[in-house]
Amino acid sequence: AQSVTQPxxxxxxxxxxxxxxxxxxxxxxxxxxxxxxxxxxxxLQLLLxxxxxxxxxxxxxxxxxxFKRSQSSFNLRKPSVHWSDAAEYFCAxxxxxxxxxxxxxxxxxxxxx
Amino acid sequence: GAVVSQHPSWVICKSGTSVKIECxxxxxxxxxxxxxxxxxxxxxxxxxxxxxxxxxTYEQGVEKDKFLINHASLTLxxxxxxSAHPEDSSFYxxxxxxxxxxxxxxxxxxxxxxx
Numbered sequence: 001a002q003s004v005t006q007p008x009x010x011x012x013x014x015x016x017x018x019x020x021x022x023x024x025x026x027x028x029x030x031x032x033x034x035x036x037x038x039x040x041x042x043x044l045q046l047l048l049x050x051x052x053x054x055x056x057x058x059x060x061x062x063x064x065x066x067f068k069r070s071q072s073s074f075n076l077r078k079p080s081v082h083w084s085d086a087a088e089y090f091c092a093x094x095x096x097x098x099x100x101x102x103x104x105x106x107x108x109x110x111x112x113x
Numbered sequence: 114g115a116v117v118s119q120h121p122s123w124v125i126c127k128s129g130t131s132v133k134i135e136c137x138x139x140x141x142x143x144x145x146x147x148x149x150x151x152x153x154x155x156x157x158x159x160x161x162x163x164x165x166x167x168x169x170t171y172e173q174g175v176e177k178d179k180f181l182i183n184h185a186s187l188t189l190x191x192x193x194x195x196s197a198h199p200e201d202s203s204f205y206x207x208x209x210x211x212x213x214x215x216x217x218x219x220x221x222x223x224x225x226x227x228x
Contacts, residue, residue: 009154036219043117043206043219044157090156100147101208101217103156 002027004091006104013081014112021076021107023065023091032094033074034101035065039087047089050074061085086111115141117209119220126197127228134192134223136207142187143209147217148180151204163190197227 003026013019025031032051036044048059055067065076074091088108092101116139126132136146144165149157161182163169169182179201181193190209194201204224208217 004156041122041221043221044208045219046216049216099145099162100159101157102159105156106154108154 002031002093002095002102004093004102004104006089006091006107008107009105010108010110012110012112015083016080019076019078019081019085019109021089021091021109023074023076023104024072025074025091025093026072027093029096031074032098033065033067034092034094035059035063035074035076036090036092036103037061037087038090038106044090047076081109081111083111083113085109115139115209115211115214115216115218117207117218117220119205119207119223121223122221123224123226125226125228128198129196131193131195132197132225134194134205134207134225136190136192136209136220138188138209138211138218141209141211141213143190144187144212145210146184146190147208147210148182148190148192149206149208151206151222153204157206160192194225197225199227201225202227 005024034049035047047063050067090106091104118137120135146163148160151157160175161169161171163184165184171177184190206222208219
């Protein structure tokens, strides 16, 4: 069965520092992978997605993620974090039926000044 | 991106009553909508997949008689929590798939508290 693991429950990063959020997946075939951000009072917003092709994916708000099949990983990165990036981040994989998303437990990002 | 709304954003009800939550796609027609449940500091768990004009498909362990889902139009799906109990208190999130964008868009969620 497909699953997504986000090993880090909570991460604190200084403003202006770089960020990497980890995501590992379990999936038999080529996965469709997503990163979402959830802010209080707002719906989940798609940051980026990977379906195929270039394994380095660029997203919105300066985020990028790299798909590494050998490591079953899809880590999210940002070179310089802003205070407004503080939020909950979810990695997800599309299920085999291609109908719904399976989410990791999320990583809470705090940004210190 | 496309907009999905949910109403109400929060609701408090007494144990034993029923609560209806609406999910609307505001600027696109969604043939498929999804309902998720999120516990504090937990992941989103898919409850059911709702297709317009047909019965919802429920995930294993989700009581279909307790969580009634209706997808009567291409822009509206409703989730009714029947005979709610305190353990049903949670954050319920819907999403709608835009077939043109081939992407799911999420609503802001509904916080349900059952006293």
